[in-house]
Amino acid sequence: MSAPVIAAEGLTKTYGSLTAVAGIDFEVPPGESFGLLGPNGAGKSTTMRMVGAVSSRSAGTLRVLGLDPDTHGPAIRSQLGVVPQEDNLDTELRVRDNLIVYGRYFGIPRRTCATRADELLEFAQLADKARSKVDDLSGGMKRRLTIARALINEPRILMLDEPTTGLDPQARHVLWDRLFRLKERGTTLVLTTHYMDEAEQLCDRLVVVDHGKIMAEGSPSALIRQYSSREVVELRFGSERNAPRRRGSRERRSASRCCPTGCCSTRTTARRSSSTSPPRVCTPPRAWCGAPRSRTCSFGSRGGA
Amino acid sequence: MSASTDVDARSGGARALYSGNARVVVARGLLATKSTNWVVVVSGFFEPVFYLLAMGWGLGSFIGDVTLPSGTEISYAAYIAPGLLAVSAMNGAVYDSTWNVFFKMHFGKLYDAMLSTSMGPLDVALGEILYALLRGGVYAFGFLTVMQVLGLNLAWTAFLAVPAVLLVAFGFASIGMAITSYMKTFQHMDWINIVLLPMFLFSATFYPLTVYPTPIQWLIQALPLWHGTELVRGLTTGELSSASGLHVAYFVAMIAIGLTFTTKRLRALFLD
Numbered sequence: 001m002s003a004p005v006i007a008a009e010g011l012t013k014t015y016g017s018l019t020a021v022a023g024i025d026f027e028v029p030p031g032e033s034f035g036l037l038g039p040n041g042a043g044k045s046t047t048m049r050m051v052g053a054v055s056s057r058s059a060g061t062l063r064v065l066g067l068d069p070d071t072h073g074p075a076i077r078s079q080l081g082v083v084p085q086e087d088n089l090d091t092e093l094r095v096r097d098n099l100i101v102y103g104r105y106f107g108i109p110r111r112t113c114a115t116r117a118d119e120l121l122e123f124a125q126l127a128d129k130a131r132s133k134v135d136d137l138s139g140g141m142k143r144r145l146t147i148a149r150a151l152i153n154e155p156r157i158l159m160l161d162e163p164t165t166g167l168d169p170q171a172r173h174v175l176w177d178r179l180f181r182l183k184e185r186g187t188t189l190v191l192t193t194h195y196m197d198e199a200e201q202l203c204d205r206l207v208v209v210d211h212g213k214i215m216a217e218g219s220p221s222a223l224i225r226q227y228s229s230r231e232v233v234e235l236r237f238g239s240e241r242n243a244p245r246r247r248g249s250r251e252r253r254s255a256s257r258c259c260p261t262g263c264c265s266t267r268t269t270a271r272r273s274s275s276t277s278p279p280r281v282c283t284p285p286r287a288w289c290g291a292p293r294s295r296t297c298s299f300g301s302r303g304g305a
Numbered sequence: 306m307s308a309s310t311d312v313d314a315r316s317g318g319a320r321a322l323y324s325g326n327a328r329v330v331v332a333r334g335l336l337a338t339k340s341t342n343w344v345v346v347v348s349g350f351f352e353p354v355f356y357l358l359a360m361g362w363g364l365g366s367f368i369g370d371v372t373l374p375s376g377t378e379i380s381y382a383a384y385i386a387p388g389l390l391a392v393s394a395m396n397g398a399v400y401d402s403t404w405n406v407f408f409k410m411h412f413g414k415l416y417d418a419m420l421s422t423s424m425g426p427l428d429v430a431l432g433e434i435l436y437a438l439l440r441g442g443v444y445a446f447g448f449l450t451v452m453q454v455l456g457l458n459l460a461w462t463a464f465l466a467v468p469a470v471l472l473v474a475f476g477f478a479s480i481g482m483a484i485t486s487y488m489k490t491f492q493h494m495d496w497i498n499i500v501l502l503p504m505f506l507f508s509a510t511f512y513p514l515t516v517y518p519t520p521i522q523w524l525i526q527a528l529p530l531w532h533g534t535e536l537v538r539g540l541t542t543g544e545l546s547s548a549s550g551l552h553v554a555y556f557v558a559m560i561a562i563g564l565t566f567t568t569k570r571l572r573a574l575f576l577d
Contacts (some may be wrong), residue, residue, distance in 0.1 A: 051567035052421060054420060054421055054575065054576050054577075055577060056577055071321075073321050073576065074321055074423040074425060075423070076422075077421060077422055077423050078422070078423035080421075082420070082421045084417065084418075086414065088413070088414035088415070088417050089418075090333070090337070090415060090418065091413060092340065092341050092413070093333070093336060093337055094340060095339060097336060097340070099335050101329070101332075101336065102324075102418070103424065104329040104332065104333075105326065105329055105422035106422050106423050106424075107324065107325075107329075107424070145438070156479055165413050165506045218456065250410070260516070264418055291499055
């Protein structure tokens, strides 16, 4: 295996008494598509920020493209493409100018930026929106523009923090398609997600993170084999009316969000609203998608029995 | 991570702070102005002109002439015009470096995006301030033209008021951006106006400092606008003194302090 483009050992980030990342180890070889899967607050974004050289680590070692982000921040950042969780497009500039100006931030000559901007608008299927205002774009278009922007410096690693959160199923599939093409071209992808189906679509290998620690590691299919079964039965107790007030219903919502596209029809989920310690979303074996049929069984009125 | 690498990170940080790309931030500002808010920018030019007409021409006709410390008598309009010029430099610079920066920092997330590239915080700070200066410079040139037309430039040194005004604007923009980086809410931003308005009215803009009792004079002399007013007035009236050098030094210090704090804060906010 060639030298990893990212190597983290005992990587830790603390904010005062809060530990966001509690000593994680992972390596990403070039060309791999690597995922960090976990619930909100698991430490995914903090890890991404440290790898992206915009946040200094509290302990551990970290090498990105062989360099230490603490001392070579700009050198590392110049070779990364970053798609943040929240779109931070420049709303005062038009779509095409967003790409060009962002490229200029890297010191890339204007002419090169312009050529690349046109190519990237094609790639992001936004060529007809070149002169539009950013605010007039849909959520999915903004996301694609952010990805296009992240590619303007021809990065060696593309970092995507929850790339499809908040998008509708169709926009999500369009985005996956684009990312899959990048993966085929050999771009190293590092992405965080809540969704196992997304990880399955895009990741060669992933780590499951929770409470700042790595809980499991492997390829999506291996993780499903190891921690889940092909079929999971979801049982929900309580009537349709009172169910939403119960804890289980929240779990269920997240589970269905796990696969709004209907590819969850390949799955059946097991769950009891009364379970004493409900596993967190995306902690094995809860949120995997991957089995053939989805079936939710709701039982009568005596909820939580 | 050991303490020594920590030191490396800070001291080896010249490149981490500045990538020599501030002009791109200026260019971005110009492009943004062109595509969105050029009307607002143009309107900024008229504010001091209106003041000059109302106060200098209107009120001035009742006041008559003003005697400078050297004994020279000049018209009231010629007395307040340089003050208004310094004020417009202050307002333009402060507006750009406070409200605009505040918005970009907290809502537009512009600096998040800029600092995830190879740019450093000093590129961003310097670029934003230079853009504010450019705007201030355009206002200053426009206002000086109006003064020339109205015959209020009394000495050849008046053309030096353009660089002087840029220096004043640079000082205000640096401090303004530094202060803004500590602001968290819109309520905080209102404090800026509470400071600016009295400074505008009382910094010897409309009458000489000598009307005040000594302790108040000291207070006013400690504030930046008085230095700006005096510096510009010296140039347009031709009454330069050794104090002019002091005024320049005041603004140079203001720029150094402002840039240092802004860079530190941007680093702490976005790169930690």
